[in-house]
Amino acid sequence: MNYIGSKYSLLDFLETTIEEVTGYKSGANYVFGDLFAGTGIVGQTYKAKGCTVIANDIQYYSYILNKHFIENIPELDTGLLEKLNTLSPVEGFIYNNYCEGSGSGRNYFTNENGMKCDAIRIELERLHTSGEIDDHIYFYYLASLVNSIDKYANTASVYGAFLKHIKKSAQKEFKLELLPVISGKAGRTYNEDINKLVRKIGGDVLYLDPPYNARQYCSNYHVLETIARYDEPELTGITGLRNSSEQKSKFCSKRTVDAAFEDLISNADFKYIFLSYNNEGLMSLDTIREIMSRYGEYTVFTKDYKRFKADKDQNRTIAADSTTEYLHCLIKA
Numbered sequence: 001m002n003y004i005g006s007k008y009s010l011l012d013f014l015e016t017t018i019e020e021v022t023g024y025k026s027g028a029n030y031v032f033g034d035l036f037a038g039t040g041i042v043g044q045t046y047k048a049k050g051c052t053v054i055a056n057d058i059q060y061y062s063y064i065l066n067k068h069f070i071e072n073i074p075e076l077d078t079g080l081l082e083k084l085n086t087l088s089p090v091e092g093f094i095y096n097n098y099c100e101g102s103g104s105g106r107n108y109f110t111n112e113n114g115m116k117c118d119a120i121r122i123e124l125e126r127l128h129t130s131g132e133i134d135d136h137i138y139f140y141y142l143a144s145l146v147n148s149i150d151k152y153a154n155t156a157s158v159y160g161a162f163l164k165h166i167k168k169s170a171q172k173e174f175k176l177e178l179l180p181v182i183s184g185k186a187g188r189t190y191n192e193d194i195n196k197l198v199r200k201i202g203g204d205v206l207y208l209d210p211p212y213n214a215r216q217y218c219s220n221y222h223v224l225e226t227i228a229r230y231d232e233p234e235l236t237g238i239t240g241l242r243n244s245s246e247q248k249s250k251f252c253s254k255r256t257v258d259a260a261f262e263d264l265i266s267n268a269d270f271k272y273i274f275l276s277y278n279n280e281g282l283m284s285l286d287t288i289r290e291i292m293s294r295y296g297e298y299t300v301f302t303k304d305y306k307r308f309k310a311d312k313d314q315n316r317t318i319a320a321d322s323t324t325e326y327l328h329c330l331i332k333a
């Protein structure tokens with residue numbers, strides 16, 4: 001998934017540095033926490049290496065993705081796929097609120113794709129509630145729906161706005177595709193504010209990847225949140241935002257981030273803590289160093305990388321400026 005702050009392109013840097021600091025090699029049996037999990041790519045990587053992963057995110061669509069990636073193990077039945085892909089379209093909540101044909105004034109999906117999404121989402125809920133599918137299958141297909149539908153969204157990248165005209169990738173007929181199932185130990189997944197959760201769990205390595213700036217994930221991915229929950233919320237404004245006051249992150253505000261970070265570090269019952277942050281974030285690098293140094297031995301590793309702006313419809317990739325990614329490390333005293 002194309003996700004703000006995804007660490008997909010930094011995995012090598014993370015893995016090399018974490019191994020250097022901890023000495024833990026692939027195959028070692030330890031507990032790895034990925035508590036700002038997002039797409040779950042970091043936790044997946046550590047599950048595949050043999051760790052027991054604890055994943056968490058405040059967003060429900062991310063929880064669903066991680067329920068599948070972290071808790072499911074092969075072999076999962078794929079028999080439902082064809083049935084779901086051939087359901088008759090339904091004029092449900094997605095069509096009625098995010099497609100133009102319903103008169104909603106919003107253009108997030110074509111009418112056909114919105115109705116297909118509704119049909120699959122409604123059928124999955126029915127199958128789960130009636131006990132015809134268990135939690136593993138439910139989250140397998142629901143995670144696959146969240147991941148698949150995102151590829152057909154008529155947005156520039158996030159759901160803060162929709163495009164006026166339907167772009168090429170959004171015009172294609174929606175097809176549900178199944179996500180891979182990661183081999184390894186089944187871990188645990190939570191959907192909580194990290195500062196609450198951290199008081200209840202523990203482990204060996206904690207990886208932290210908070211938001212860096214004021215862009216709240218609840219606003220940027222509100223449509224995926226509603227597809228994931230399918231709770232028919234009241235929507236407001238041109239873009240159809242749901243009320244997400246419970247999901248506003250303290251890590252997205254200059255006023256609250258330092259205290260939230262210190263609270264997190266002081267309460268984390270993990271021997272090794274790694275924090276991804278770049279040089280343009282709300283917390284200054286000095287503040288991070290000062291806070292982490294209070295709780296043990298602190299070091300920092302850096303990697304420069306080029307930032308790219310993708311202009312997919314024009315088939316161009318434009319190199320923008322470069323930025324420095326930091327991995328701050330703490331061995332807790």
Ligand SMILES: C[S@@+](CC[C@H](N)C(=O)[O-])C[C@H]1O[C@@H](n2cnc3c(N)ncnc32)[C@H](O)[C@@H]1O
Nearest residue numbers: 005006007036037038039058193194209217249
């Ligand atoms: C930079 S992204 C993580 C990206 C992830 N590492 C990946 O590679 O996909 C930050 C994530 O933190 C989550 N988040 C923000 N504030 C949170 C909080 N207080 N508790 C739990 N999760 C939070 C956001 O929903 C978002 O998914």
